[in-house]
Amino acid sequence: DELGFTSGTITSLAVYNNFATDRPDGTTKIYLGSTGEQELSTGFIPATELTLVYDGNVDYPSGENTITIHLQTPYEHVPGNLVMMWYRPLDIDYTSNEKFKCQRVNGLRAHYMFGWGSELDPMNPENGMALDTLPMITFSYTEESVENDLGAMTISGTELPTVGVPSNYTIKVRNHGSEAQDDYTVKIMGPGEAELASVAGPPIGSMETVEIVIPWAPNTPGNYDIYGKIELDGDEFDANNRTANLNLWVNPVGVHAVTIGAGNEYAVLPVHTNRMNSLFQTLYYPDEIVDISGDIAGLRFYTDFGASADNVPLSIWLGSTTNANLSSGWIPSTQLTQVFDGIVNFESGYGTANITFDRPYTYTGEDNLVMMIYKASGEISYGMNYFKCQTLNENRCRYIYSDNVVYDPAAPPYVSPSAQFPMTTFMIEAAEMSSQIFGTVTGKNNLPLADVTISVDDGLYTTTTNVRGDYSLNVPVGTYTVTASADEYHSQTVVDVAVYFNQPAMVNFALTHTPTDDPHIPVVATALNGNYPNPFNPETTITYSIREPGRVRLDIYNIKGQLVRTLVDEEHAAGHYKKVYNARDNRGRPTASGVYLIRMSAPGYQKTSKMILMQ
Structure with a gap:
């Protein structure tokens, strides 16, 4: 009787907030379902018995607002009571001044729970508090069933691609309609609604979900968004035809992104924006940098800031050391190279801080990399501002902060070492440490074969043999899979071909002849x-x-x-x-x-x- 309809397809909903501060990009999951229960006094109806209709980010602006959310999955409500579960995953920053318009009702029709230290599980929720208070909410619906509707749910892939280097991006597509679909297109879109790549979508049945992989090589460096999009003639619900944005930091040609750490913790390091002064130092080990050497041109940190921190003055030094850790003390800035001295702005919400160095640092890959970051400012940010971090290897870090003491990076004061450091991505222009794969291909009667295709790592590098059956390929140092293929011959593959600097690898092939379609040649085996x-x-x-x-x-x-x-x-x-x-x-x-x-x-x-x- 409250809904005003007994059955129909719910396509969107709206809630009404009154927030003291902006909460952009709030991670939100919404589930809907039907039940014969009249109250929730005994506990939650778990998400396993409901339908996930929205999984993404929602902007919750300050002040009084109507927040409309278009469902990614239209929900077909059947006669019964409608159930809604609203889940906000673990978020570091919280204040009691963020409220929604609500009203009290007869009976304990709501169940509520929150946690401070760990994430809650909507699939298996613990008992919380039964309430007689419900949010004011508006549902938009249609009484007609949906026959043709494909939804672009998510897009995923590397957020740090390199110009000219193909990367695979996966777009999850769900068929919300009652009709199977086999004639639609899935696209990667970029700035200005430019189409970057597209493929024909595979057949998908009603209520099925498929993941579609689209290879794409960016041609423009910089920081910009891409998103996934579906085009289906006759689509009845276009609000879910595109995914949320995926923010990219596209590196120039030859620059590789190397990320160190899982970011499964949060801490106020390497920069304490709530204090006037902070000093941090850590080591990164060659195996963590995957043994890449070259010029480090910049870095990225991963943030969760409750309030923006603008115009933060930072100084950054890099260097190399044979020390296994920092147990014996700081490595002073006088023994390092200053690579950045400037202003950094940290935006509120989940995000990244990208810092391009004033001068690159040449890292040989032989010793441990040292990083020191110093903040000295007369201003502080009052938000709960954290960086994604992790704890690995004892005594690899040192960290100190104060509102009263101004530190000298050249002579840092004593502080106990620790093991927690920020999740860090370095932008490295790898040195040209190339070598060679070479060899000879023979066929029938051990005679050399010309025009044989030699493929390294599924076509990453290719060449063909000359009239003497010889080939050679220049490749970077690494380990490869090499395949030889020729018309009327069985292909042959050699794996784990190790190529070292100034040590070429020789791979010879003796291909077995494939019988032709001459009917007079007997078939030995299928x-x-x-x-x-x-x-x-x-x-x-x-x-x-x-x-x-x-x-x-x-x-x-x-x-x-x-x-x-x-x-x-x-x-x-x-x-x-x-x-x-x-x-x-x-x-x-x-x-x-x-x-x-x-x-x-x-x-x-x-x-x-x-x-x-x-x-």
Whole structure:
């Protein structure tokens, strides 16, 4: 009777707040469900019995506001009482001056719980407090059922890509409608609603969820947002056609992002914005920097600030040391190199602080990296301001702060060492420490083979052999997988090829000949012989042999295991066969660059092999 309808599809809701301060990007989960219960006096209805309709960030502005939330998943309410669960995960900053408009009702129709030190579990909530107070709320609904609606739920992937380097971004798509869908497009969008990349979406049934991987290489460095988007003709509910933004810090060509730490703790370091002065120092170890050497051009910290801290003066030093820890004391700034001396602004809410150095620091990767950060300011921020941190390795850090003492980084005072340090991402322009993979490829009668495709790490580096069967590839120092493939020959792969600086790695191949489709050549065994060329663009030829007559199926799948194309599904006589794949799906649409799987099924035989499309 309160809702004014007994059944319908709820598409959005609104609550009414009166906050003392802005709370942007508040992580929020909302669940809806139906029940015959009249009260919640005995406890929560767990989220396992409800439907997650919203999982994202909500802006809660200061003052009196109407906060409208468009549901990511429209909820089809059936006759009964409507249940709503509202979950705010662990948030460091909290004040009792943030309120919502409410009213008291008859009966204990609400249940409420909060915690200070650990996250609550909506799937298995503990007993809290039964209340007779409910928030004022507005539901928007339609009485018609939804037939065609796809929702772009989330986008995920590296937040620190490099210009020109492809990275995979995963967009989660859910079919909220009653009709299956197989003709839609999934896109990565950028600033100004620019389309950055797109793929044809795979078939998805009603109420199913799929994760769609889209490779994308940025071409512009800088800090900007991307988001996922769905385009479906006849979509009845367009409010959920795009994901929330994913903020990127795109590095210039040759610059790599190396992140150290998991950020599973919060602390007021490396900068204490609630004190006038703070001094922090820590070590980072070569294995944490994944043995990369080069010029460190900047860094990133990860923040959760209750209030913004503007115009914070910071000085940063870097250096190298053979000391295993800081148990013997600080390493003074006079033994380090100053890389930054300027102003940093820290925004409120969850975010990042990106600092580009005034001068890069050349790190050789041989010794431990030292970082010192000094703040000396006549102003302080009064918010509860924290950095994501973690505790690893005893005595690796030192930290001190005060409102009265001005510290000298060249002669820091004594303070006990600790193990807690901030989650840190360094921007490193890696040194060109390259080497070489080389070798010879032979075929029938041990004769050299020309025009053999040599592929390193699924097409990351490729070349072909010359008339003498020789090849060579310049590659950075590392460990690789090397594959040789040629027409009418079985492909061959060698794994764990270690390449060291000034120590080239030799990898020779002796390829086995694949019988042709000459009917006079007997078939020894049923086999999927592979494809050539591999990598390919735009076509590749798949060869296979059938010994026992029967039905044969040849399917192409993407790396997520989703069917892309059925090339063959018919009866075969014994013999040798070839089939051309033209990089299109079952609907004739072009497929994106990436790794694909060939799966062959025949009587008493099944095999899968890998191929790479490079456009």
